[in-house]
Amino acid sequence: MAIATASALHSENVNVWFGERHVLKDVSLTFPSNQVTALIGPSGCGKSTFLRTLNRMHELIPGAGFGGRVLLDGDDIYGDGVDPVDVRIKIGMVFQKPNPFPTMTIRDNVLSGLKLSGRKTSDADDLVETSLRRASIWTEVKDRLGDPALSLSGGQQQRLCIARSLAMDPEVLLMDEPCSALDPGSTRRIEETIVELSESMTIVIVTHNMQQAQRVADQTAFFLATDGNPGHVVEFGATEDIFERPRDSRTNDYVNGHFG
Amino acid sequence: MSTIDLTPVARPANAEPWKRKDRSMVVAAGLAATVPALITALVTAALGWDPSVTVMAIFLPLQLVAAGIVGVRAYGKRGIAEASLIVVTLLLTALVAALLLSVLWSVISAGAQTLSWTFLSQNNVYISPTTSLEYGGVGHSIIGTVLIVGLTTIVTVPFGIAIAVYLTETRGKARGAIRILIQAMSGLPSVVAGLFVYSALIASGITQYAGWAGSLALLPLMLPTVARIAEEALRLVPAEYRNGALALGAPAYRAFLQVTLPAAKTGIITAVLLGIARIIGETAPLLLTTFAANNTSFNLFSGSMSSLPTYLYQYISNGNDTSTQRAWGAALVVLILVGILFTVARVFGRAKKATSKSLTKANNARKAN
Numbered sequence: 001m002a003i004a005t006a007s008a009l010h011s012e013n014v015n016v017w018f019g020e021r022h023v024l025k026d027v028s029l030t031f032p033s034n035q036v037t038a039l040i041g042p043s044g045c046g047k048s049t050f051l052r053t054l055n056r057m058h059e060l061i062p063g064a065g066f067g068g069r070v071l072l073d074g075d076d077i078y079g080d081g082v083d084p085v086d087v088r089i090k091i092g093m094v095f096q097k098p099n100p101f102p103t104m105t106i107r108d109n110v111l112s113g114l115k116l117s118g119r120k121t122s123d124a125d126d127l128v129e130t131s132l133r134r135a136s137i138w139t140e141v142k143d144r145l146g147d148p149a150l151s152l153s154g155g156q157q158q159r160l161c162i163a164r165s166l167a168m169d170p171e172v173l174l175m176d177e178p179c180s181a182l183d184p185g186s187t188r189r190i191e192e193t194i195v196e197l198s199e200s201m202t203i204v205i206v207t208h209n210m211q212q213a214q215r216v217a218d219q220t221a222f223f224l225a226t227d228g229n230p231g232h233v234v235e236f237g238a239t240e241d242i243f244e245r246p247r248d249s250r251t252n253d254y255v256n257g258h259f260g
Numbered sequence: 261m262s263t264i265d266l267t268p269v270a271r272p273a274n275a276e277p278w279k280r281k282d283r284s285m286v287v288a289a290g291l292a293a294t295v296p297a298l299i300t301a302l303v304t305a306a307l308g309w310d311p312s313v314t315v316m317a318i319f320l321p322l323q324l325v326a327a328g329i330v331g332v333r334a335y336g337k338r339g340i341a342e343a344s345l346i347v348v349t350l351l352l353t354a355l356v357a358a359l360l361l362s363v364l365w366s367v368i369s370a371g372a373q374t375l376s377w378t379f380l381s382q383n384n385v386y387i388s389p390t391t392s393l394e395y396g397g398v399g400h401s402i403i404g405t406v407l408i409v410g411l412t413t414i415v416t417v418p419f420g421i422a423i424a425v426y427l428t429e430t431r432g433k434a435r436g437a438i439r440i441l442i443q444a445m446s447g448l449p450s451v452v453a454g455l456f457v458y459s460a461l462i463a464s465g466i467t468q469y470a471g472w473a474g475s476l477a478l479l480p481l482m483l484p485t486v487a488r489i490a491e492e493a494l495r496l497v498p499a500e501y502r503n504g505a506l507a508l509g510a511p512a513y514r515a516f517l518q519v520t521l522p523a524a525k526t527g528i529i530t531a532v533l534l535g536i537a538r539i540i541g542e543t544a545p546l547l548l549t550t551f552a553a554n555n556t557s558f559n560l561f562s563g564s565m566s567s568l569p570t571y572l573y574q575y576i577s578n579g580n581d582t583s584t585q586r587a588w589g590a591a592l593v594v595l596i597l598v599g600i601l602f603t604v605a606r607v608f609g610r611a612k613k614a615t616s617k618s619l620t621k622a623n624n625a626r627k628a629n
Contacts, residue, residue, distance in 0.1 A: 057507055062431060089509030099500040103522040116510030116518055161504070168508060 006033040006201045007090070007171040009054060010071040015230075016049055016058065017065030024049055025230035027068075029221055031172070036194060036203045038213035038239065041223030042254070046231030047206050048096075050223070051174050054204065055091035056084040072172070089117055092170035096177040098157035100149035100164070107145040109160055113168040127167055135163035136193050155186025162193065173197065175205040179212065191216050210255055214243055222251045285334060292330045296322035323347055364595075371592025374585045380593070384554035384566065389575070389583045398590050400556040401571040404471065405597070407560050408550065408567055409540055411475040412482055417532055420486030424531075427487075428494040429516055446484035453477045454545030462549065469551040471560035474567070477545035486535040493527020494520065529609040537598055543569035568594045 009031040016024035024046040031037050039047040052058040054070055056077060069076045077087045100109045110128045114121055121127050128145065132138040137159040141152070149160060158178060165173060175194070179187040194203060194216045207213050213220050220242040225231035235242060235251045246252040253259055274280075300319040304311050327347045331339025379397035387396035423442065427435055457477040461467050497520050505515035521528075551564035552574050559565075568590050576587035 055507065057503065060503070060506065085509050085511050088507055093507040095500060095504065095507070097500055099498075099504040101501060101504065101519050101523075103519075103525075112505070112518070113508035113510075116505050116508050116514050118511075118514065164504075164508065 007073040008033045009091075009172050009202055009204070011050075011054070011068065012071065013068040014050065014053055014070065015067035016046065016053060017067075018061070019063040019065075022230040023225070024053075025232045027233055029233065029236060031202050031204055033202050034198055034200075035218040036198045036205065036216050038217035038220045039204065039206045039223060040208070040210070040213050040220060040254070041231070042225075042259070043208075044231075045223040045225040047221075047223045048176050049231075051093075051176055051204060051206050054172070054174055055093055056087050057093060059084070085117070089113075089168055090170055091172040091174060092165035092168055093174045094158070094161050094165055094176065094178045096180055098154055098161055098181065100152070100157050100160050102148070102150050104149055105146050106141050106149050106152070106160060109149045110163050110167050113164055117168070131163040131167040132160075134166050134193070134197065135159045136189055136196075137163060153186075155182045155189070158182060158186065159190065159193070162190070166197070170201060172202045172204070175203065177206050177208060180208065187212070210243070210257075214239060222246075222248075222254060224250060224254075285330075288330050288333060292323075292326040296326050320347075320351065367588065367591050367595055370585075370588035371590075371595075374589030375592060379586075379589055383556045384571070387554070389578045389580045391582065393582060393585060396586075398568060398571055398586075398593055400553065401566040401568045401590065402593065402597070403556060403558065404550070404553075404565045404567040405540065405569075405594075407558065408471050408474045408478070408546070408565065409536060411472060411560055412478040412539060413532065413536055415475065416479050416482045416486055416535065420483055420531065420535065421490050421528065423483075423487040424490035424494055425516065427491050429512075429520070442484045442487050445480055446488065448480055448484075450477075450481055450542050451544035451548075453480050454548035457545070458548040468562060469549065469564035470562050471550055471557075471565040474546045474550035474565065475560070477549045478539040478542060481542060481545070482535040482539045485538045486531045489531035489534055490524075490528050493524040493531060496527065497523045526609045529605050533602060533605050536601060540598060541569055541594055543573050546570050547573065568597075 011027055011029050014024065014027040015022070027050055029037070039051065041047050049058065052061075053066060054077075058064055058066060066078065068078075070078060072087075072090065076082070077091075100106075101112055104112060107128055108115075110131050111121075111124055114127075129138060129142075132141060137156060140156060141147075141160075144151075149157065152160060158181075162173075162178070179190055182190070191212060194205065197203060198218075205213075205216065217239045219237060220239045221236040222234045222242060223231050224234045235246060235248045242251060243255050246255060296319055299322060300314050303309070303318055304314045324344060324347050327343035328340050331341075331343030333339070335342060374393060376393075376397075378394065380402070381399045382395065382397040383400035384396055384398075423438065426432055427439060454477045457473050461473050461476070462469060467473060501519050501523060502515050505519040506512070510518070546567050547570055550567060550570070552570040553564045553566040557563055557565050572587045572590040572594075575583040575590070578584075
């Protein structure tokens, strides 16, 4: 199976409104190819919202507004004539809550992206195995591919969702607190998967878990929203700098558990 | 350190401590459940009063007091409230169940004598109200009902589901107006729907009495039922599934057809069924649009047509004994049709489980690599 090359993602002055409320202001971040970037910050600071602007899932929320640019290898995904469907094929997403399709088997879930985007594959079995292997769940499910996806445990379901995204061979993978509903064992396995996957794609992960950010991320962005003001990036840099030598006192307070 | 013995032990008989009961409480509860009924039965028999009077005047107060006493013994003060709640709930449930069962029982007991192969298969040609039950039947009416209701279903279901999709899956501006319209439509008296089609199509000379005019008159009665229940079914599908599909690069229509719709399948089948149940017994619209007929007709597009409700109406309004029997028979056939429909839909609508067959298939596919 050909693996697509990873692409760099770049946001320029991203602004978000819900109705008249300005919730995210001037977020400019660079996500270099093959790197893992963690977005951290207290609840309600806009990091999940920002993540959703990166593959145009944001615009599905009623009342959503957007300003700025998001560049995938230099091309604006919000440019004229760009189909959001094509953007989402290149930029995959894993949600906070595992959401395998309930009416499909494990195997069909892995292949669902192809069917849903109207594409065909020459070797479905190979794609199923490769995707499940890359999400490190193959050995657990190889003998029960015909079982309903909901028969899996929560951690397995989340890795199945990752496999489902991988089958689309995305250039970028967005993960919205993928481990927040999982036990420590499943969390560790998904973190290992993230590190392996970064060899072939660019990864952006939202997390509330400081240790997780330190374990998986090359760089980290700290978001903060104060007293009705829109959220913004307080500090962005290499993960060890953010956690060990933060320049901003608020970053220091947050990563050391003084608030949030 | 001593080794812990990990051998499983057989389940002891008293492994349900929450079910332990005080013997005197069991006796008290047994008395409370039987004594009021016994006293009521004795009084009814001794005084020869109407049972419905004694149940209300003697049984209910006695049962409330008896349950109250046991309740107070078991739980103290709050026992009074709990006991009254249980007695009132059970009584009301029994009342509704009795109503429902008596309707079912009267139709089945009166209709069963009429039911025979002849009654199910023959039509009403050369049959007069006094002809014995050995001749004639509702065969033509069954065919008429199936055809008329079938045509209505085929036309209405796509519309109903389309409305439900518009209401749940889109952000169309007319959603509020359509929802109000659908609610108003569900309150439409069926005779008005029939009169409308009668005056628009038949009185105006566009068509004679015809099956399709009947289907048209039933459409506005079925549509709101299908649309509202299908809307509920689609609304119950969690947004995460649709978002998951969209995030994989699915166009909205594929996300709907391949993820949302299959997840709502059982609910949508229920919507169709309740829609059919809503119209299968409608009489007034059909009397005005298809009228009644004695002969068997498969032609929905011209000529009057019989249906089970109009057949029933034809005979029940006659007053003659055999006529009344035929009407009961027709009523029972309607009930049986609905019963068959519900059974079939339950079997097909059941959530698909992974069978051992699909498992083997997946395994073989794997081994082949």
